[in-house]
Amino acid sequence: MSARSEDRIGLLQGTLDMLILRTLRPGPAHGHQIGKHIRQTTQEVLRVEHGSLYPALHRLQEQGLITSRWETDKARNREFKFYRLTPAGRKRLLAEESDWKRLVQAIASVMWPAPEEQS
Amino acid sequence: MSGREREDDLDRELRDHLDLEAEEQREAGLSPAEAQSAARRAFGNLALTKEDVRRAWGWSWIDDSFQDLRFAMRLLLRNRGFTAAAVIPLAFAIGCLACTATIADAILFRSLGMKQPDRLAAIYRFSREKNAFLPSTAYLDFRDVQSLGSLVEAAAAFARVSVDVRLSEGAERMNSEAVTAGYFRTTGVSPVIGRPLSAEDERPAAPPVALISYSLWQSRFGGRASALGSVAWIDGVAFTLVGVMPRGYEGTLLDWAANPAFWIPLPQIKRMLPVFARLNYEDRREIAWLTTIVRLRPGVALGQLQAAANTLAANLPGRRDVTFKALSADQSRFFPGRRAPTVRIVWLLVAVSAGALAIACFNLANLLLARSAARERETAARLALGAGRLRLLRQYIAENAVLAGCACVFGLPVALGMTGAAQAFETAFGLSLNLNPDPRALALSALAGLATAVLAASAPAWTFSRVQLAGAMKGAAPGAVGRAAKLDLRDVFVAVQVACAMVAFTAAALLGQSMRKWDTIPLGYDPKGVLVASGDTLSARIPEADREGIYRKLLAELRTETRGAALAGQAMPTANHFAADMMPDSAAGRWTRLIDYDEVSDGYFKLLRIPVVAGRDVLPEDDSRSRPVAVVNQAAARLFWPGQNPVGRRLKIRLLETTDREVVGVVADARYLPLGDPQAALPVVFLPLFQNAPQVVAIHALTRGDPKSFIPEFGRIVGRTVKDMPLSDVQTLEERVDAGMSQVRLVSQAIAAVGALGVLLALAGILASCAYRVAQRKREIAVRIAIGAAPERVIRAFAARGIALGLAGSLVGLLPAAWASALLRSSLRGVDAPGAILFGLSGVVLALAAGATAWAAARRIARIQPAAVLRVQ
Numbered sequence: 001m002s003a004r005s006e007d008r009i010g011l012l013q014g015t016l017d018m019l020i021l022r023t024l025r026p027g028p029a030h031g032h033q034i035g036k037h038i039r040q041t042t043q044e045v046l047r048v049e050h051g052s053l054y055p056a057l058h059r060l061q062e063q064g065l066i067t068s069r070w071e072t073d074k075a076r077n078r079e080f081k082f083y084r085l086t087p088a089g090r091k092r093l094l095a096e097e098s099d100w101k102r103l104v105q106a107i108a109s110v111m112w113p114a115p116e117e118q119s
Numbered sequence: 120m121s122g123r124e125r126e127d128d129l130d131r132e133l134r135d136h137l138d139l140e141a142e143e144q145r146e147a148g149l150s151p152a153e154a155q156s157a158a159r160r161a162f163g164n165l166a167l168t169k170e171d172v173r174r175a176w177g178w179s180w181i182d183d184s185f186q187d188l189r190f191a192m193r194l195l196l197r198n199r200g201f202t203a204a205a206v207i208p209l210a211f212a213i214g215c216l217a218c219t220a221t222i223a224d225a226i227l228f229r230s231l232g233m234k235q236p237d238r239l240a241a242i243y244r245f246s247r248e249k250n251a252f253l254p255s256t257a258y259l260d261f262r263d264v265q266s267l268g269s270l271v272e273a274a275a276a277f278a279r280v281s282v283d284v285r286l287s288e289g290a291e292r293m294n295s296e297a298v299t300a301g302y303f304r305t306t307g308v309s310p311v312i313g314r315p316l317s318a319e320d321e322r323p324a325a326p327p328v329a330l331i332s333y334s335l336w337q338s339r340f341g342g343r344a345s346a347l348g349s350v351a352w353i354d355g356v357a358f359t360l361v362g363v364m365p366r367g368y369e370g371t372l373l374d375w376a377a378n379p380a381f382w383i384p385l386p387q388i389k390r391m392l393p394v395f396a397r398l399n400y401e402d403r404r405e406i407a408w409l410t411t412i413v414r415l416r417p418g419v420a421l422g423q424l425q426a427a428a429n430t431l432a433a434n435l436p437g438r439r440d441v442t443f444k445a446l447s448a449d450q451s452r453f454f455p456g457r458r459a460p461t462v463r464i465v466w467l468l469v470a471v472s473a474g475a476l477a478i479a480c481f482n483l484a485n486l487l488l489a490r491s492a493a494r495e496r497e498t499a500a501r502l503a504l505g506a507g508r509l510r511l512l513r514q515y516i517a518e519n520a521v522l523a524g525c526a527c528v529f530g531l532p533v534a535l536g537m538t539g540a541a542q543a544f545e546t547a548f549g550l551s552l553n554l555n556p557d558p559r560a561l562a563l564s565a566l567a568g569l570a571t572a573v574l575a576a577s578a579p580a581w582t583f584s585r586v587q588l589a590g591a592m593k594g595a596a597p598g599a600v601g602r603a604a605k606l607d608l609r610d611v612f613v614a615v616q617v618a619c620a621m622v623a624f625t626a627a628a629l630l631g632q633s634m635r636k637w638d639t640i641p642l643g644y645d646p647k648g649v650l651v652a653s654g655d656t657l658s659a660r661i662p663e664a665d666r667e668g669i670y671r672k673l674l675a676e677l678r679t680e681t682r683g684a685a686l687a688g689q690a691m692p693t694a695n696h697f698a699a700d701m702m703p704d705s706a707a708g709r710w711t712r713l714i715d716y717d718e719v720s721d722g723y724f725k726l727l728r729i730p731v732v733a734g735r736d737v738l739p740e741d742d743s744r745s746r747p748v749a750v751v752n753q754a755a756a757r758l759f760w761p762g763q764n765p766v767g768r769r770l771k772i773r774l775l776e777t778t779d780r781e782v783v784g785v786v787a788d789a790r791y792l793p794l795g796d797p798q799a800a801l802p803v804v805f806l807p808l809f810q811n812a813p814q815v816v817a818i819h820a821l822t823r824g825d826p827k828s829f830i831p832e833f834g835r836i837v838g839r840t841v842k843d844m845p846l847s848d849v850q851t852l853e854e855r856v857d858a859g860m861s862q863v864r865l866v867s868q869a870i871a872a873v874g875a876l877g878v879l880l881a882l883a884g885i886l887a888s889c890a891y892r893v894a895q896r897k898r899e900i901a902v903r904i905a906i907g908a909a910p911e912r913v914i915r916a917f918a919a920r921g922i923a924l925g926l927a928g929s930l931v932g933l934l935p936a937a938w939a940s941a942l943l944r945s946s947l948r949g950v951d952a953p954g955a956i957l958f959g960l961s962g963v964v965l966a967l968a969a970g971a972t973a974w975a976a977a978r979r980i981a982r983i984q985p986a987a988v989l990r991v992q
Contacts, residue, residue, distance in 0.1 A: 031132060032139040050136065051163035054129075055171035062175055081132045 016048065016056050018100060021085065021093040024066060028084035030073075031057060057083060065089035122185075129172055137162060166504055187517030195521060202525070205486050208880055209526035212479035213568040214533025215472040215873070220560035221538050223465045229557070231452065232368035234307025235414075238272075239371075240424055241451035242411040245444040249712060252444065252455035257407040258400050260443070261299070263431045264411055270424055272416045273304035276409040279370070279379060280388065283655065283845070285352040286339055292655070292847055295329075295353065295381035296370060297388045305414045306371060313347050313362025320384040327390065329358040330382040333366040353381060354391035355660060371412060373452050393663070404435070405773075412451070421447055440712070463946040467866055470942065475873045476571055478619045482880045483575035485612045487519070489891055516576065523572030527565045534561065541865070578608060609891070610924060613884040617928020617969060618935065620881040623874035625936040625953070625961045626943060630867035633951045637860060643789025643800070644691065644727035646852035648682070650826040650833055651690040653848045654841070655815045661841070666812040667742060669841055673818065674720060676840045680832065683821040685723035686808050690817035690852070691791055692859050701804065702771040703759035714755065715791070715801055716772065720808040724750075724786055726821050734766035734784030741807035748807060750784040755802035770804065774811070792859075819852075826851045863947055878965070881928070882972045885921050889976030893917060900980055901988035914977045921973015922966065929962035936961070 023034050034057075035048050060066045066089050071082045085093070137158045144154035162168070195202045233239055242264050244253040261276035277298040284293045296302075303315035310330060320328055329351060331340075340346035351358050358381075369378035389396040400406045415424060428443035435441065446455055453461060491498075501511060535556060654673075656666055670686055677684035688697060696715035702708070721739045724731060732753065741748055749770055756765040765782045772778050788800035808816070818837065822829040830849055837846060850858075893900070900913055940953040 030135070032136045049163060050140075050161060051165075051168040051171070054133065054136075054168055055175045058129075058172045059175035078135075080135055081128070 015100075016052065017060060018093070018096040019046070019048075020053075020056060020060060021065065021089055021096070024083055024085045024089070025093065028069075028071070028082040030080040030082050032080075034083070060089070065092050125176070129169060133162075133165065133168070164504075166506075170510075184513070184517065187514045188521060190514065191518040191521040194518060195525070201486060201490065202522070204883070205483050205522055206525045206529060208479040208482050208876060209523070209568060209571065210529035210533055211876060212472065212475040212571070213526055213530030213564050214537055215475045215869075216567055217530065217534030217561050217564035218537035218541060219465075219468040219472045220563050221534070221557040222541055223469055224557050224560050226373065226461060226465055227449070227452075231371060231373075232308060232365060233371060233448065236448040238415045238417065238419075239306070239448035239451075240413050240415060240421055241371075241446045241448075242413065242424075242428060243444050243446060243451075243455050244407060245442050246440055246712060247442060248440045253407065253441070253713075254454060255407045256409050256411045256443075257404050258409060259402070259404050260407070260431075261409060261411045264413055264428070264443075265301070267424070267427050267431075270416060270419045270427055272414045273301045274411065274413040275299045275302035275305040276385065276411045277302060278385075278388075278409050279372075280391075282354045282381070282391065284381070290843065290845060292845060293335075293380040294377045295383055296379040297383050297385045299385050302382070305412050307414070308365060308368050310362035311365050312344055313360070315362060316382065316384050321386050323386060325384070325386075327353075327356050327358040327387050328361045328384070329353065330362040330364055331360055332364050332369060332378070332380045334369075335380045336363045351381070353383065356387065356390045358383060358387075371448075371451070372410070372454070421445055460946075464866065467942065467946045468869060470939075471866070471869050471873055474619065474623060475876065476567060478616065478623070478873070478877045478880055480571045480575050481612050481616045481619065482884065483522070483572065484578045485609060485616065485884050485887070487576055488578060488609050488612065489887055492891070492895075516573075519572045519576040520569070523569045526572070527568050530564065530568065531561070534564065578612075609888050613881070613888050613924050614928040614931060616877070616881040616884045617925055617965060618932030620874070620877035621929050621932025621961060621965055622936045622939050623870060623877040624965060625932075625958060626939050627867065627871040627874035628957055628961055629940050629943060629953045630863065630870060630950065632957065634860065634863060634867060636951055637863075640790075642692075642856065643787060644729050646727075646856050648822050648826055649726065649852035650820045650822055650829055651848070651850060651852050651855060652818050652833065652837070652846045653690070653815060654818050654837065654844050654846055656841070656844065660843070663812075663814075666814075667809050670720065670808065670812060670816065671739075673837065673840045674722070676836050677818070677820050677833075678722075680836055681820045681822050681829075683722055683726045685726045685819045686718075686720040686816045687723055687819065688718040688808070688813045688816065690819065690848075690855060691727075691789065692856060693791075696791065696801075696803075700773040701759075702773075704769040705760055705763075710773065711758075714758075714804060716804045716806060718808040718811050718813050719750075719805045723805075723819070726819055727789075729789055730787045732785050732787055733764065734782070736784060737805065737807045739809075742809035743812075745810075747778045747780040747810055748783045749780040750786055750805040751782055752786050752800065752803045752805075753788045754800040755804055756785050758802045772804065772806075780806070818846075826853075863950065866943075866947060878968070881965075882968055885924060885969050885972045886976045888924070889917060889921050889973045890979065892920070893977060893979055897983060897988050900983055901985040904983065905985040905989065910981045910983075914974070914980045917977035917980065918970065918974040921976065922970035925966040925969020925973070926962075928969070929965045933958060933962065 019038055020034060023029060023037050029037065031053060035050060035053050038046055038048050057066070057068075061068055061083070065086060066083045067086055068081050068083045070079045072078065073080050137155075140158035140161060141151075141154040144157045145151060149157060159165070230236070242256060242260065244256055244260070245251070246253055255278075256276070258276060261274060264271065265274040275298060277296050280295050280297050281292060282295045283290050285291075298316065300316050300318045300321050303309065309315060311333065313330065316328070316330065319325060331346070331351075336342055336346055340349075346360055346363065349360055351360060364382065398406060400408070413424070415421075424445045428445055432442040444455070450458060452458075498511065502508065538556070656669065661669055674684050674686065697717065698713040698715050700710045700712055701714045701716075702710045719737055721737050721741070724736055731750075734750070737748075737750055749772070751759070751765055751770075759765065759770065760768055765785055768782050770780050770782055772780060786805070791801050791803055820826075820829070820833060822833075833849070834846060837844065903913055904910055936958060937953075940950075944950045944952065
C-alpha cells in the first residue's frame with residue numbers, strides 16, 4: 001500500500017469537478033461508481049478522497065451542471081442515487097476540456113520544447 | 120425538498136457508498152467486520168463530509184442556525200434546573216426594566232398629543248425672593264404674552280376646574296379645562312368631530328358650549344356623532360356639546376389632578392362660579408390662577424421668548440419680585456417646581472432595575488462559566504470529531520439567545536403585572552399616567568435582556584478557544600492540583616455578585632429604617648379613629664349665604680353620633696396647601712409671600728388632639744358677624760413675632776380681599792406635609808371656618824369605634840343633613856397619613872425585591888462555586904483524607920474561601936453602597952442619613968451568610984469516600 005501511495009498524485013484544485021463531469025459523459029452513474037471509475041481509469045494514480053467526492057457532487061448539482069435521481073440498479077436490484085449531466089453540464093465540460101488542453105499544451109511546451117527549437 | 124428529506128437523502132447516499140465499498144473489500148477477501156471498518160477508513164471523516172456537503176447546499180448558515188436553536192432548546196429542556204436558575208432572575212430583571220421604562224416613558228417622553236411640541240412653550244411666574252416658580256399666571260400676564268406677535272403665533276390660558284357634571288342621571292365630579300379660544304391653535308389639537316372653541320364663544324352673552332374628551336365620548340355616548348348638540352349640566356349651567364377631542368389627548372399637563380373630561384370657554388367660569396363674576400380677574404394682576412401656554416412662530420427660539428418675557432416682567436407695575444420664565448414643552452408637562460423630584464424618582468427606579476439587570480447578568484455569567492467548565496470534555500469530544508471552533512461558538516451563542524428569548528417571554532407577564540401594581544402607586548407620582556403596555560418600553564427591555572445575555576455569555580465563550588484537546592479528553596483537567604489555587608473568573612463574578620447584593624441590601628435596609636422612623640416620629644396630631652371626607656357645597660347647589668348654616672347643622676348632626684366632628688378647608692397632611700401673602704404688624708409694610716393657611720371650625724384642634732399652647736381655640740362664635748381673628752402655629756409665631764407673644768397681635772392676610780385679623784391663639788406645630796420635617800414645621804395660619812367659609816370642606820369625625828365601619832353611617836348622616844352633596848376621598852386619617860409614604864414605599868418595595876434577589880443569587884453563586892471546587896478537587900481531597908487529614912480541617916479550608924469571597928464582595932460593595940444611599944437621600948423625601956453601623960452590619964450579615972453557605976457546600980467533603988474516588992480515577 002505504502003509503495004503505491006507514493007505514486008499517487010494529489011488532485012489539482014478544480015480538476016475534480018471536470019473529472020466528475022467527464023465520468024458522467026457516457027451516462028448516469030452513482031457516487032461510488034464515479035470514484036471507482038476515476039481510480040481505475042488512472043490506474044489508481046488519481047485516488048479521489050471519498051470525503052471530497054460527495055461535497056463536489058452536491059456542489060455541481062446546486063450549480064445545475066448535473067441532476068440526480070434515485071434509480072434501481074438492475075444488476076444489484078437496489079436503488080442508488082444516479083447522477084447525470086445536464087445540457088449546462090455538457091457545455092461546461094467542453095469549456096473545461098478545452099481550457100485544460102490549452103493548459104497542458106502550454107505546460108508541455110515549456111517542459112518539452114519542440115525539437116526544431118532545441119537545435 | 121425539505122431540510123429533513125435532504126438530510127435523509129444524503130444519509131442514504133453515503134450509506135450506499137459505504138455498503139458498496141464494504142462489499143468490494145469483502146470480495147477482496149476481508150471478513151465482513153474488517154470490510155466495514157476498511158470502508159469507513161477509506162471514506163475519512165463522515166461528519167465532516169456531511170458538513171461540507173451541507174455547505175455545498177448553500178443555505179447551510181440558516182439551516183445551521185435553525186439546528187443550533189433546536190439543539191439549544193433540547194439542551195435547555197433537559198437541564199431544567201439550570202434553565203430556571205438562568206431564566207427566572209433574567210425574566211424578573213427584564214420585567215422590572217420594562218415596568219420602569221414604561222413609567223419613565225409615560226412621565227418623560229410619551230407624546231401628549233400636541234402638534235409640533237418643539238414649538239410649544241409655557242410661561243410661568245417666578246419669585247426671585249423665594250427662588251421658586253409660582254404655580255400660575257394672571258389673565259393680564261396671558262394678554263401680555265399674547266401681544267408678542269412677532270414671536271408668538273398663538274397663546275392660550277387655561278385652568279383646570281373640578282366640576283359637578285350631570286349628563287343624564289346623577290351628579291359626578293369630573294375635571295374640566297376652562298380655556299381661552301386660542302387653546303386649539305396653540306396646542307394644534309383639533310377635534311375628531313365637531314368644532315373647536317372660537318372667539319365668538321368668549322363673548323359675555325355667548326351660549327355655553329363645551330368639548331368632551333374622547334374617552335368620555337366613548338363611555339357615555341358610545342362614540343356616536345349624535346353626542347354633538349346634546350346638553351351637559353356643568354356646575355348647574357347647561358352646556359351644549361360642540362366637539363370631541365382626539366383620542367388620547369388629555370391636556371398639556373400631567374400633574375394637575377385628574378385628566379379633564381370637558382373643555383369650556385374661560386369666561387363661562389363666571390356663570391359656574393359666581394365669585395368669579397365679582398372678581399374681575401381680567402383686570403387684576405394679583406389674581407393669578409391660570410396656566411399660560413404659547414406656540415412660537417417657526418424658527419423662534421425659546422431664548423427669544425425668554426428675553427421678551429423679561430422685558431414684560433420689567434414693565435410690571437410694582438411687583439419687582441416676580442419675573443417670567445419660559446419653559447419648553449418637555450419641561451412644561453409638569454408644574455415647573457415638581458419636575459425635578461419626579462424625574463429623580465424615575466431615575467431612581469431606572470437605577471434599581473438596572474441593578475436587577477446587573478445582578479441577573481453576573482448570575483448568568485457565573486452559571487454559564489460553571490457549565491462551560493462542566494462541558495469541557497464534551498467540547499473536546501466535539502472538537503475531536505471534527506467540529507469547527509467557530510461552529511461550536513455559534514452553537515453556544517444560539518443557546519444563550521434561546522435563554523434570553525425565554526427570559527423575554529417570561530419577563531412580559533412580569534412587566535405587565537408590575538406595571539399594573541405601579542398603577543396603584545399613582546399617588547407616589549401625583550400624576551395621572553397612561554401606563555398602558557408600551558411597545559417602546561417592552562422593545563427596549565427585550566433588547567437590554569438580549570444584550571445582557573450576550574455580555575454574560577462572552578466570558579465563558581473564550582474558554583472554548585482554550586480547551587486543550589488531549590488533556591480534556593483524558594480528563595486531566597478536573598484533577599489538576601496546581602491549577603485550582605489560582606483566582607479564577609468565577610470567583611471574581613461571585614465577589615461582584617456579593618457586591619451587588621451589598622448595594623441592594625444596604626439600600627433596602629436604609630429605606631426600611633427610614634420607614635420605621637416615620638412611623639415613630641410624632642405627627643403632632645392623633646389620626647386614630649378619625650374619618651375624613653371631602654364635601655362640596657357648590658355641587659349641592661348651596662348658595663354661598665347658606666353655607667354657614669349648613670356647616671353648623673352638619674357639625675351638630677355628626678356630633679350626636681360621634682365623639683367629635685370638625686370641618687377644615689383641607690385635611691392634613693397634604694402637599695397642596697392654600698397659601699396667601701401675609702403681613703404681620705411687626706413687619707412694617709412688607710408682605711411675606713405665600714404663607715400656608717387653612718380654615719378650621721371649632722373643635723378641630725381638639726378632635727386632632729393638637730394642643731393650644733397660648734390664647735384660645737377657634738370658637739363657634741367666630742363667624743362673619745364677629746371680628747376677624749386667626750390662630751397661628753408655633754412656627755408662624757416664630758416667623759412673624761420672634762421671641763414675642765403673638766396673642767393680641769395683628770396680621771393682614773391678602774386673599775380675594777385683604778383682611779386685618781387679630782391673633783387669638785397659638786397651637787403646637789404638626790406634620791402638615793406628607794413627609795414634612797416636624798423639626799422644621801411649616802408656618803401655618805388658621806382662620807375660623809365661619810369667617811371664611813370655603814366651598815369644599817374636609818369633614819372630620821372622631822368615631823366611637825373602627826372608623827372604617829362607620830363609613831356607611833357617616834354617609835347617611837351627611838346625606839340626610841345636606842341634600843345631594845357628593846362625598847369624595849372618604850378615608851381614615853391614618854390611611855391619609857400612610858398615603859404620604861407611598862413614594863418611599865414604592866421605591867423601598869422595589870429595592871427590597873431586588874435586594875432579596877441579589878442576596879439569594881449571590882449566595883447561590885457561592886454555593887455553586889464551592890460545590891464546583893470540591894468536585895473539581897475531589898481527587899486531591901481524597902488523597903489528603905487518605906493520608907490522614909481530618910475531613911473537618913479540609914472542610915474549613917474550603918469554607919474559608921467562601922467566607923473570603925463574601926468579605927471581599929462586601930468590601931468592594933461598600934463604596935457603591937455609600938453612593939447609592941446618597942442617591943436615595945437626594946432623590947426621595949424622608950430618607951435618613953445612613954450610619955456606619957448600617958453598612959457595617961450589612962457587610963457582616965452578608966459575609967456571615969456567605970460563610971454559612973460556603974460551609975454548607977463544603978460539607979459534602981465529609982461524604983467523600985477516599986477509596987472509592989481514588990479507585991475510579
